[in-house]
Amino acid sequence: MQPAFLQQGDTIGIIATARFLTSEQWKFAEGIISSWGLKIKLAENVFTPQFQLAGNVEERTQSFLSLWNDQEVKALLVARGGYGTVHTVDEIDPYLNAAKWICGYSDVTVLLNACTNKNIACIHSTMPISFEHATQEALENLRCALFGESFSFHWNENQIQVGKTEGEIVGGNLSVIYSQLGSSTQLKTEGKILFLEDVDEMLYHVDRMLTALKRAGMFKNISGLILGGFTQMRDNTEEFGFSSNNPWGKSVEQMILEIGLSNETPVAVGFPAGHLNDNRAFYMGRNAELIVNENSAQLTWK
Numbered sequence: 001m002q003p004a005f006l007q008q009g010d011t012i013g014i015i016a017t018a019r020f021l022t023s024e025q026w027k028f029a030e031g032i033i034s035s036w037g038l039k040i041k042l043a044e045n046v047f048t049p050q051f052q053l054a055g056n057v058e059e060r061t062q063s064f065l066s067l068w069n070d071q072e073v074k075a076l077l078v079a080r081g082g083y084g085t086v087h088t089v090d091e092i093d094p095y096l097n098a099a100k101w102i103c104g105y106s107d108v109t110v111l112l113n114a115c116t117n118k119n120i121a122c123i124h125s126t127m128p129i130s131f132e133h134a135t136q137e138a139l140e141n142l143r144c145a146l147f148g149e150s151f152s153f154h155w156n157e158n159q160i161q162v163g164k165t166e167g168e169i170v171g172g173n174l175s176v177i178y179s180q181l182g183s184s185t186q187l188k189t190e191g192k193i194l195f196l197e198d199v200d201e202m203l204y205h206v207d208r209m210l211t212a213l214k215r216a217g218m219f220k221n222i223s224g225l226i227l228g229g230f231t232q233m234r235d236n237t238e239e240f241g242f243s244s245n246n247p248w249g250k251s252v253e254q255m256i257l258e259i260g261l262s263n264e265t266p267v268a269v270g271f272p273a274g275h276l277n278d279n280r281a282f283y284m285g286r287n288a289e290l291i292v293n294e295n296s297a298q299l300t301w302k
Contacts, residue, residue, distance in 0.1 A: 001098035002121040002286060003075070005148030008037035010074040012146075013067035014128060015043045016054035017092075018084035018107045021129060023047060026079075029128035033077075036143050043067055046079050053084045061088040065095065074100050075146055080129035081106035086176075089114055089185055096120060101146065103127075105279065106199075109172030113180065113187045116170040116285040124172060124195070124273060125281035135278040142281040152300040153280065155270055160227075160253060163266030164291045166302070167223040169284050171195035173274075178209040181216050190221045193290055197228035197274030203235050203248040207255050219259050224290045225267045226299070227256065229274030266292035271299070 006012070012033060026046070033040055043063035045055040054060055067073045078085075085107050093114050102111050103123040115122040125142045126134045144151045170192045171177065177196070180186050198206065213219060236246040250258075253269060261267065268290065272280045287302040 001119055003098050003101045006038065006074050006101075006146045009039065011039040011041055011072045013041045013043065013070065013073040013076045014046055014079050015063045015067055015076050016046045016079045017060050017064055017088050017111070018054065018078070019052055019080045019082035020049045020054035021046055021079045025129055029131035032131050032139060036146075041067060041070065041073055052082060054079070057087045060084060061091045064088060064092050068092075068095060068100070076100060076102050077125075078102075078104035078108045078111070078127055080127050081108055083107055085110040086179065093185065103142065103146070103281070105273070106173050106275065107176060109176035110180065110185065112172050112284055113170070113177065114185050116168065116192075117185065117188050119168075119285060121283055121285035123281055124284055126279045130277075130279065133277050138277070138279050138281065145281045145283060152298070153271070153282070154296065154298045155272065156296045157270030158295055159268055159292050159297055160256060161261070161263070161265060161267035162292050162294055163224070163264055164289070165193065165224040165266050166287060166289050167191055167193045168286060169193045169195050169226070169282065169288050171284070172197070174198040174206065174209050175201065178212055181212060186216070187218065189218045191223055193224040193226060193288060194219070194222045195226045195228060195271070195273070195284075198230055199275035200232045201234070203233055203250065203252070206230070206233070206252055207248065207250065210255050210259060214259050219261060222261075222265065224265060224292075225256070225261065226271050226290065227252065227267075227269045228271045229276045229279075231275045266290055268292045268297040271297070
């Protein structure tokens with residue numbers, strides 16, 4: 001199921017299910033979104049701090065539901081991530097349908113997973129907090145995704161495992177996916193192309209999370225795997241402030257190779273999405289084709 005694409009003059013809602021924005025942080029994004037010919041509705045709590053969060057859990061839940069139920073609003077863009085959306089998802093999940101697009105990344109993985117578990121398309125994208133530092137390509141991809149203008153990806157990088165597959169893309173931030181294991185919103189991956197990214201983690205933490213996903217059967221019967229940015233990874237070494245060098249000894253790519261995926265499962269690395277300035281928007285929950293060659297990869301939507 002897929003929400004309707006936006007048209008000039010439509011209204012997009014800005015919600016805050018995790019952290020808040022300041023008015024200064026919002027100015028740049030406001031100008032960009034307005035330049036796309038869209039009207040804007042801000043949820044009441046977007047500028048309301050409660051320590052790190054944009055209000056208490058009830059306020060953050062209503063931040064979503066108030067604009068989700070607003071007939072004028074055709075898409076929802078989460079203001080920023082951080083942590084906190086998981087507090088709201090059990091109240092939000094029963095209302096999710098293909099009425100409108102949900103866009104964001106990182107902590108918003110909770111909502112993206114809830115959508116794709118129901119076979120509802122959504123958009124993994126940059127968010128207003130990051131607009132000022134986002135590349136022009138990342139912002140343009142989000143605009144194209146919202147308005148239904150065609151785009152595809154071709155990137156050059158030494159790839160892990162060649163092959164060709166089709167399927168819906170699901171996934172998002174590895175830590176957030178890991179945090180939902182055993183819950184009602186645990187990500188459904190069978191037959192899907194799984195996308196993973198993360199930021200600011202110890203390498204052995206990454207191994208712990210990948211191993212947990214493997215033991216939970218989440219790599220079993222996936223049709224493909226795409227790795228986005230694994231940025232600011234750290235290790236137990238003097239370089240990262242530890243008293244001695246005691247490295248984990250494996251890269252993220254090496255950990256992926258040890259998962260035991262079928263030789264017929266294409267595995268791509270270097271996809272431009274995640275905690276990057278060049279965080280390109282792409283559809284989740286829509287059928288896509290992934291082609292992985294030895295030194296390049298290509299992703300298109302059917």
